Amino acid sequence: MTPQTPGPRGKRATILDVAAAASVSRQTVTRAMNDMAGISQETRERVQKLAAEMGYSPSRFAKGLVQGARTSIGLAIPDLTNPYFPAFASSVVEAAAERGWNVVVDDYGHGTGSAVDAAARLAPQVDALIGYLAPHANEVQALMGRRPVVALDSPDAGTAGGISFDYLQAARLALSHLASRGCRHVLFLDSDQGGPASSRSAAAAAVAAETGIRLTRLQAHPSAAAARSAVALLAAGGERADGILAFNDLMAAGVLKALRESGTSVPGDCSVIGMDGIPLGELLTPELTTLSLDLRSVGRAAVDLLDGLLSGSIQDRSPEAFLTLQHQLVVRQSA
Amino acid sequence: MTPQTPGPRGKRATILDVAAAASVSRQTVTRAMNDMAGISQETRERVQKLAAEMGYSPSRFAKGLVQGARTSIGLAIPDLTNPYFPAFASSVVEAAAERGWNVVVDDYGHGTGSAVDAAARLAPQVDALIGYLAPHANEVQALMGRRPVVALDSPDAGTAGGISFDYLQAARLALSHLASRGCRHVLFLDSDQGGPASSRSAAAAAVAAETGIRLTRLQAHPSAAAARSAVALLAAGGERADGILAFNDLMAAGVLKALRESGTSVPGDCSVIGMDGIPLGELLTPELTTLSLDLRSVGRAAVDLLDGLLSGSIQDRSPEAFLTLQHQLVVRQSA
DNA sequence: GTGCGCTACGTGAACGTTCACGTGGGTATA
DNA sequence: TATACCCACGTGAACGTTCACGTAGCGCAC
Known part of the structure; x- marks a missing residue:
């Protein structure tokens, strides 16, 4: 039951370790792990059990490398405690999920962090970035190189695209x-x-x-x-x-x-x-x-914009890469 | 200014493409991109400019593969629109950031999704998972294999660890x-x-x-x-x-x-x-x-627990892997 | 002119996985 | 008995990057 602990900090088991332990080849282990065809039920179960015992799990990096990247986007937000931002994040996550994208969220409001810190953490992990970045939007774009950044509420920032409000x-x-x-x-x-x-x-x-x-x-x-x-x-x-x-x-x-x-x-x-x-x-x-603001549509607009930038159907920094959304006055009781 | 668009869906430029265009070797491109020593300022700038024009950005998969993984954890949450969850997420992100971990957030409340869907999206991307998973916690653990899962408010789930409330x-x-x-x-x-x-x-x-x-x-x-x-x-x-x-x-x-x-x-x-x-x-x-609930401490407790599980100082499914937190009655005006 | 050290670069290997094949043996078909 | 085929499995290559070396060229001191 206890995994063959190779020591807490020991190197993780690789597919070759599992293959050797099961006296089969890499490919057979792959077949077992990914439920592919061309393997007997008996071998499949034996390998899976062995893998579990050895604490093996496929490296997402190696997998991503060979299979071609799933796009994943970063979302930099100042403060998740203000309900506006989760609502926004929620709509981004939803729109991204529809495209099969992953979203990595980072909020930089705690402590003394700025958007630049969040972007620095995010940059090595993602293909694109959405965020409330003012007044550091251009530094963030620099961090991301040529990967597109969509900045919200940060007009005239040197980013690939942007969404502002009137x-x-x-x-x-x-x-x-x-x-x-x-x-x-x-x-x-x-x-x-x-x-x-x-x-x-x-x-x-x-x-x-x-x-x-x-x-x-x-x-x-x-x-x-x-x-x-x-x-x-x-x-x-x-x-x-x-x-x-x-x-x-x-x-x-x-x-x-x-x-x-x-x-x-x-x-x-x-x-x-x-x-x-x-x-x-x-x-x-x-x-x-x-x-x-129609919160749903803000996140969706940002993701749509990013999609255009990533696919090339919208040029970086072109006029179409910058949207302006409008507020509506909702009259309730306080005024 | 316009990148040498290889077509919107053309394959991304690799380090070799840049190296060829600049008539240098891979390693020199690496040095230029990562601001490493052993390269002349002139070459560095030339390569960087070329890389930008070609739309080259290093593959995070290849980089991660060779450099060894940064741990990143998944956070599965039913509904970011309920302020409780962002508050929780915020404390998780904060505690994770202190350890240099990344957090991938997925909320599955929209539409008909269940925690299992979120976990399926997250599983290939992360080294561990935290989430409100009831009543599907055991299926999620299965999806994650031997990587630890910390389930909140899901007592007796077959996960590596858990946090429940009294x-x-x-x-x-x-x-x-x-x-x-x-x-x-x-x-x-x-x-x-x-x-x-x-x-x-x-x-x-x-x-x-x-x-x-x-x-x-x-x-x-x-x-x-x-x-x-x-x-x-x-x-x-x-x-x-x-x-x-x-x-x-x-x-x-x-x-x-x-x-x-x-x-x-x-x-x-x-x-x-x-x-x-x-x-x-x-x-x-x-x-x-x-x-x-002390919202700050809930997320922090989950991350601490996960840290123990990942490092091996806490055994999966051992008694120490399950915490119970208590509520306090805050008397204000409504009762 | 030999030796040393420095700078600016290049090359083989490795990371861990999947893809596209290749192979041996058994079984049904002609 | 020869042929075809399928099943279960194995092997070379490739993904794109960095690491650990190796090396050519140059200047300088002895």
């Missing part, structure tokens, strides 16, 4: 909705990552200037807890806004919490709009009005 | 808390997956029998939306319970929604307890009381 249009949707609700002074709760001001924030500022809405900006870590305490602090300081637009839904959830605790009614005293459209929004009280 | 203890915590709040009739909202009654539900039934609490059981798909409509239907039917214990936090969130809509006050008219301890619970209104 934040100007999104900001228009949100701010005009807020304006129609009578909001005059909107707070944009921005993420403190990715430079001085995110492109979402910049777009909101531009649209606000057009519209005559007063827009102030506050930064916090893009998590519910950080957003909550940032807004709590603000409320305690006496600052008053009649509308809040958050960098993402998770932060919006924190905002709702903070407002409830400070006794501010939503949307009565203050309207709140999130961004992403994750399912969480429907579970909150009040239900979150949000700029929603 | 649902009896968890049920005691929850039901005694509910009892102390005066609950007499508790509804267990069970998942409709994995057999007639989940082990969570069975444990609750056993404890309820001891305690003299009346326990009824209702099944639904383990999602917030399904739980919501199941409970709404029940409320419309006039069925009354003064406490609800849910299979997981996501279902509990749906329960809270349904109760609010039916005008039932929580915890006044009905107490609600979830299970998992995902961050979402804190964002709900009322905040969710839950049987909480």
Whole structure:
């Protein structure tokens, strides 16, 4: 029962070891392991049992080498704890599975890691890469050489392809909705990552200037807890806004919490709009009005794009290799 | 600029093609590609440029074959849309990254897939497997041969190792808390997956029998939306319970929604307890009381276990290869 | 001019598997 | 009895890379 432990760190058994132990040839072992024809049932079982005892399992490298690669793609994601990213990852995995591709996931949000670290781990393992890479997208492409990289939300990165979002249009949707609700002074709760001001924030500022809405900006870590305490602090300081637009839904959830605790009614005293459209929004009280992305289609679009790049039907860095997706305003209760 | 497209599906360029084009040997190309010593700067750049133009990238299979495998592990997960699983996945990825391992994730919840499908996709790619595999854990182990499988929440599965949860203890915590709040009739909202009654539900039934609490059981798909409509239907039917214990936090969130809509006050008219301890619970209104798992430690425990199994310091199927973790009751507002 | 060392390269072998054949022996068919 | 065929199994070659050497050319010191 106990395998013939060749020592914990001993070299793994190879097909030749098994063949020798069973007094047959390599090929017969291959036939036994892969349930191929041309072998007697008796020999097949004897070899399989022996292989199990010796702890033999075929090297996936040797197999891949001779059989021709199954494509496998890397997925680099900042933080699996934000429900947006798993939802995205899920759609990528699904679309990749349809093509028989494997997906290797790496999240680099923990600790001090950046997208570059994740890409460095992924690069030797994969044929292509999808990820939220800003602001290091070009370094990642360099790491991948000529293998295609699709960067999300990282416009003008030097990658083979990209998917961006039309934040100007999104900001228009949100701010005009807020304006129609009578909001005059909107707070944009921005993420403190990715430079001085995110492109979402910049777009909101531009649209606000057009519209005559007063827009102030506050930064916090893009998590519910950080957003909550940032807004709590603000409320305690006496600052008053009649509308809040958050960098993402998770932060919006924190905002709702903070407002409830400070006794501010939503949307009565203050309207709140999130961004992403994750399912969480429907579970909150009040239900979150949000700029929603069709999460399914984002991942699918990225994989389709990659497929085109890999097959050559889309040229690297050509205009078709860059898509722009739009948000939709889903009006629920919070605004 | 355009690569010398050998046709979209043409064979990939190999190191020999590059060597021939540059009029150098394989080894010199290797030196150029891997930034090794013993090559002039001029040659290095010339080769690198040529390689890029030809679309050459080293085969990871050949590389892996000759350099010895980097361990990479598979992670099979039913549904990335339930925040519990990404949280778990995240901790696995983190712990694996510390050891320099790669993680290949596959979620099999979409469509009609089972854990066996995911394992079949993963098996040729990985050295070991972690996953929520019930009730197919033994088939998955068969697929993996002698490579270790760590099954979560799948007691007595024929896998190399496993991590289970002490649902009896968890049920005691929850039901005694509910009892102390005066609950007499508790509804267990069970998942409709994995057999007639989940082990969570069975444990609750056993404890309820001891305690003299009346326990009824209702099944639904383990999602917030399904739980919501199941409970709404029940409320419309006039069925009354003064406490609800849910299979997981996501279902509990749906329960809270349904109760609010039916005008039932929580915890006044009905107490609600979830299970998992995902961050979402804190964002709900009322905040969710839950049987909480230290999500970080679950993934870490699985990876530690796998490390032991791979290195041989823990024997397959030995008592040390099976851990049992305990839930803690986190009392917030809903009960 | 011999010896030494350095630089920039080239060559045989090996990694572990599968593919495409080749082979010996037995059994049915003509 | 000769022929054909099938079954179970074996052998050379190939996949694409890196490792461990080997080597030609050059400069420099003695």
